[in-house]
Amino acid sequence: MTTPLKLGTRGSPLALWQANHVAALLRPILDPRPVELVRIETHGDRDQASALSQMGGFGVFTKAIQNAILDKTADVAVHSLKDLPTIPTDGVILAATPERAPNGDAFLSTKYGRFDDLPSGATLGTSSLRRRAQILNYRPDLRLVELRGNVDTRLRKLDEQSLDGIILAEAGLLRLGLGSRITEILDPTWMLPAVGQGAIGLECREADAETRGILEAINHAETWSRVLAERAMLWTLGGGCLVPIGATSKLADGVLTVRGAVLSPDGRRRITATHRGPADTPVAVGQELAAKLKDEGAEEMLATGIGERGASAP
Secondary structure, three states: OOOOEEEEEOOOHHHHHHHHHHHHHHHHHHOOOOEEEEEOOOHHHHOOOOOHHHOOOOOOOOHHHHHHHHOOOOOEEEEEHHHOOOOOOOOEEEEEOOOOOOOOEEEEOOOOOOHHHOOOOOEEEOOOHHHHHHHHHHOOOOEEEOOOOOHHHHHHHHHHOOOOEEEEEHHHHHHOOOHHHOOEEOOOOOOOOOOOOOOEEEEEEOOOHHHHHHHHOOOOHHHHHHHHHHHHHHHHHOOOOOOOEEEEEEEEOOEEEEEEEEEOOOOOOEEEEEEEEEOOOHHHHHHHHHHHHHHHHHHHHHHOOOOOOOOOOO
């Protein structure tokens, strides 16, 4: 077949890195069929002024790409999985996840060597409600400011606005060759990553069995199991964009362990739980973890969240 397989992607440097990475995985499988990138502007790309938590949980970075799949402008949607709501989109299916990158949250500073060195009142930049809530829970004495833009823009703001530090995803920095800018990877005992952080999600049309089979050839089984459990937890909790939720997972000897946290937006309340189960039943593991969190009292905080069910805080 000479018709190219078209990968729909955002146009940011990180999104293009991810799409090119997926293309490199697919080309040996499809040769001589070409693989092409289709750049798509999303709502989140157009609106660089609003706080992400105020833009609604309807897939601000993903919906336009899904629409391109449905109208056949593209065949595959390449997402940062943490941006992809767990609520299903009719006609589109999550088909595969390549191997996950490190999923930590990174502290960057030109003034301080560790996060714990930040003095009371220090100014920290982040666009994520999840990060804000966990920082306020751990260090309520810090001053947090909204930080939007791609990775390069945020790094420039760190330097130009004399911020004491910023928080970015470890995976994005490593993928862009900016690992040297990382001051410290934050301890996941208090800073849990976003659901799916560090993973790339690949969607295609549900009826496109051929493309689905192609994508399954580059699926990474461990990553798939872990992210299915994390996303099942998020879906079962029903958390919207105004509810900070974090998760981390690991798989060893056939046992999947997932830890989750639900916080109030101001960070004053935090509920955590851990659950283990068979790696071949990841959805059940995630659902059972969500039930534990609700039993511990998360239901009240979840009831205050507004937004589309299952949209993780970026």
